[in-house]
Amino acid sequence: MNTGIFKQIFRRSWILALLGIWVTLALNGCNPSQFKSQAAQVPQLVRSMLSDPQTFNYPLNQDASTTTLLGLLFDGLITQNLITGKVEPVLAESWQISDDKLRIVFTLREGLKWSDGQPLTVDDVVFSYNDIYLNEAIPTDARDTLRIGESGKLPTVRKVDERRVEFSVPEPFRPFLLNTGYPILPAHALQKSVKTKDTEGKPTFLAKWRIDTPPDQIIVNGPYKLERYETSQRVVLRRNPYYWRKDDKGNSQPYIERMIWQIVESTDTSLVQFRSGSLDSVGVSPEFFSLLKRQEKQGKFTIYNGGPAAGTNFVWFNLNKGKRNGKPLVNPVKSRWFNTVEFRQAIAYAIDRQTMINNTFRGLGELQNSPISVQSPYYLSAKEGLKVYDYNPQKAKELLLKAGFKYNDRGELLDAEGNRVRFTLVTNAGNKIREALGSQIKQDLSKIGIQVDFTPLAWSAFTDKVSNTLDWEAALMGLTGGLEPNDGANVWAPEGGLHMFNQKPQPGQKPIQGWEVAPWEAEIAKLYIQAAREFDEAKVKAIYAETQQITQEYLPFIYLVNAYSLAAVRDRVEGIQYSALGGPFWNIHEIKVTD
Template sequence: MKDNISAFFKALFLIIFLFIPFYLIAPSDTEKEKGKVVKVNPESFSVEIGKEGGVLKRALGGDAKTFNPVMAQETTSTAVIGVLFNGLTKTNLKTLLPEPDLAEKWERNKEGTVWRFYLRKDAKWFDGKPVTADDVVFTYNEIYYNPDIPSSVKDMLYIERKKFKVRKIDKYTVEFVIPKPFAPFLQAVGQPILPKHILKKYVDNKTFTSTWGINTPPEQLIGTGPYRLVEYVIGQYAVYERNPYYWEKDRIGQKIPYIPKIKAQIIGDPDVRLIKFLSGEIDYYGVRPSDLPEVLPKAKEKDFTVYNLGATPSTLFVVFNQNPKAPIPKYKLKWFRNKKFRQAISYATDRMGIINIAYNGLAYPIYTAVTPANRRLFDENYYPKYPFNLKKAKELLLEIGFKEGKDGFLYDSEGHKLQFTLITNSGNKERETIGNILKDDLKRIGIDVNFQSIDFNNLVSRLMSNYDWEAVIIGLTGSMDPYFGQNVWLSSGHLHMWYPNQKKPSTKWEAEIDRLFQKAAVELDPEKRDLLYKKAFKIIGEEQPMIFIAAPEELLAVKNKLKNVFPTVWGWYKSEYVYISE
């Protein structure tokens, strides 16, 4: 074994998929007075000593579907429970490199196939019991690798379809043996570690998937994170208090987090969230481009700063259901599984019109799952493009057998009218605007779209549980490394949106994407690795299983009383060090 600061680890700096977004800090008073969106050089940011006290007031976009981090598949859940848990490692959001979390250090063999993690001896669960190697082994071997427990995490913890071998060395040491060295291993083991003494019985009696539902009393949720949930009222609010056992302190010995209490109102309507922010009831707000004319003029009076975090890795797209198990007509499945049908819809998507109308011009058109935030993979000339062209779209539809009826709508060879139901989540103005634009443009080429907006949690249930949907406008958060998107891109992936959980690839192109992702996982040469991923995303661009529309810029308004603020598109850097200065 070698020390973790080894040649291998230094090489990892170059191997990790680095796409650096704008990093922003609080500007000078002069800049604040300009009432403009602020971008600042990250080199000028450093964490300062803060002071304890106050209550952070924030908003949550919706109720959690579950408090179980393994079962959570949507941001409404992860936003509620994210601060409750830790992994062995975490990612430094300034450098995008892995750093210690529950593991205070690690070492590995020369080949990079055997890793030992040494746990913090001062890490404790919310109930005061120590975090040990037994918890780590239990989490991986009995939960993440359990065939009876579906989890998106599981897709990230295989190399060439082989598991990591995880075993206890002593009370505070865990060993991982992996089939081959691969670049993102230290990030892969950042998954939440769970308490064996609490959850073992639920795994054994096969009720784990329903454990820690949203009706679970908060005191029964046992984690290690900087905050614990102490109160949760469905549809109203969540209250957090600082974990008294949290190990981290600042350099003069003060407890971290500096802010001992968080109160988060559950507000599904972004318009209401904006009103609450401007009235001072919440301390920061994710600004929509359409909000800027109202928000910017009030920045000085209300004492806040609007930050532009730059291009996000998040993507927005339309996806058609290609799942043979879905309760939709077989003739529609035939349409949706036809590449030229999907390409026609892509040509009929007015991306620039959508960006100007829905995003106030603050977004980027995309045609595959790569945004300008993905610096190493983004290449405007490499991936196929589908510029807005209704004539081309209709030609493709006629080419695959659709014919125009007397009513102006298209019909397939069996006489079925070309119509489908397109859904999105209610309360999201951008997506609702996009849905209406698509409906109108598709009607111009003979497609009848029934556009509906529904509750987000209902939407997720349709997508991931009963598959009762035809087409949807939805988005995905990006990942720092494409490897961590395997739950979407592998044909076996739980979030393989158009046809999840395939036992074997249903098409040759999906099989090729599987191959490229699996090969990239063990490729340590960064240029070769990037090329493998680019080839995979080029196939996705050609096949259009997801019709990508736009990658918005991310805007954030923050009250100036919050100090040590360093937001990024990946989250807040050292958020535990944020403090309140009234």
């Protein structure tokens, strides 16, 4: 998951790419007319999230919707323009890269302040990196993308003078500039909590800025600050009076005074509200596209189509051969199936992805074959030689027979020892599209004799299985994407926090005995390191092309469909620069609401 905080979203920290919809509303869910009249005197935009925020502590957050919300509260040194892809200054007004590519010196803007009026200084930058992001005692996914090269060494950060800060790396690292975009945090509010330990010897920072924290204690530097949070109802943000941005005429930005994030668990309800004329925007799911398109002119809104979304969605198997407390994580019989490459390739051939596009996505999507976003300059297409798995159940059966599987007289698939091939596929419950995909996969695989027990789970139970207990067989999920493949380094590094198909225990988790890395896994990790060291763009593209070929050959993830990024926005909302990478509101400081 790459723009202000969207840069961090695209770093693919443990973030679910929910195929669910971000919705922008203009009313209070319980009493819209009352809330609207109370706030009519100020420009406001109300957005929605599908669940309550998990935390207001950015480094500890692992939820996509919460990360988007936090993007309005915090700025980093730099950002990435989601239209041009260029790196742009934010808290830093400029930077200089040394000739040997080992140092970047940033110069901060003058007069920066926190939301409590305190000065934002170089000391805050040094604190944010040295005490938080680079601190092994703080369990943050940000650290994975800051590790350099094969050694995995971390950069060093030091104060040069009152306005300049230097980042140094042990070896040239091409993506390093983009990796300096993490939010800067306030030393005066948080430093004590990093140094103070609780009864278990952990920094009390781990308990800071929870969702029950009084809003005035959450000190921020972004365009908005927290005004209030009402559990299961809404999060209200107010414009940060100390925010640094001004437009060309000297007017303070952002222009919108209040942002309200309504907590709406049903996207169907949001659609009804949008159609009634009460809402400013709604994410457009494939099933409702035709309906809304017919109402576009009459309803005075525009449907924006950003083309294929930046994220991925896929099926994957638990390839972990390890044990916990002497017990295999995966049934050894099934583990042999899952770790057979022909088995995974057969599954890929047996899934009818075009029918997914036609039925579930109503034609509003494209076949997906790569872990790298189609918007990235390093994306390898099928036309350029990437191996793909078009629907071919006969080919699937041939691969299974070649691998030693066989069929009984009822057409059921058995392994060489006569075991019926049956496994459980899990996903997160409540996501209609993902549940529809899972149901079709169950049906498709039954045609090649495999029984799939499709089981949607509550989000907390699902994430506990795939990232903690590792007690699962197959799963259906997605990840966010971006322009720079190295943002997904923690997916492909065997020790990475998102190496989900063969997960190594993360800090604080129970150890695993017998965990091993396949040669192809190690090769992908090696190539990612090479790509990060290389500055010749043609060579970088060639290296990433090879990684995509390996992933499609060995299929740690079986990619499915890339849906189009669609949103309907009322015409009274001006300044939209729609991007599949960031949606309609990535440039929130430039957007106006007119009545």
